[in-house]
Amino acid sequence: MDWVNPAKPILLAQIKNAQHFTFLVEKPDEYLKVLQQSGYDSKVVDKIGRMGTSILLQEIRTEGVKNALKGNSNVELIKDYRGVDVLSAYSPLHIEDVNWAIISEKMVRKRLPKFKP
Numbered sequence: 578m579d580w581v582n583p584a585k586p587i588l589l590a591q592i593k594n595a596q597h598f599t600f601l602v603e604k605p606d607e608y609l610k611v612l613q614q615s616g617y618d619s620k621v622v623d624k625i626g627r628m629g630t631s632i633l634l635q636e637i638r639t640e641g642v643k644n645a646l647k648g649n650s651n652v653e654l655i656k657d658y659r660g661v662d663v664l665s666a667y668s669p670l671h672i673e674d675v676n677w678a679i680i681s682e683k684m685v686r687k688r689l690p691k692f693k694p
Contacts (some may be wrong), residue, residue: 612658615638637680641653645669665680669679
């Protein structure tokens with residue numbers, strides 16, 4: 578699969594909760610501003626704004642992604658691309674000839690008790 582760069586994790590799919598919309602849909606201007614402030618390339622940010630989606634465009638830069646691509650699985654509190662605390666569950670996907678991972682993150686609004694997965 579020559580169109581996928583395994584060294585650059587990108588959002589391949591996004592599942593929306595029926596009751597909630599993503600940050601991009603809810604507040605597109607704020608979303609794009611946060612991407613710019615986080616150091617994303619302005620051409621990519623502009624394209625996300627024009628297309629109204631980050632799928633296949635936004636590089637994902639979290640500890641969960643890094644750990645999953647190293648072959649690790651876990652559930653832990655980390656910072657997302659905005660610096661916001663999220664509960665992140667991640668694991669590598671074992672698919673021949675690709676280096677992919679599955680990640681699920683939920684924003685944490687209050688302190689959670691410590692637990693072991």
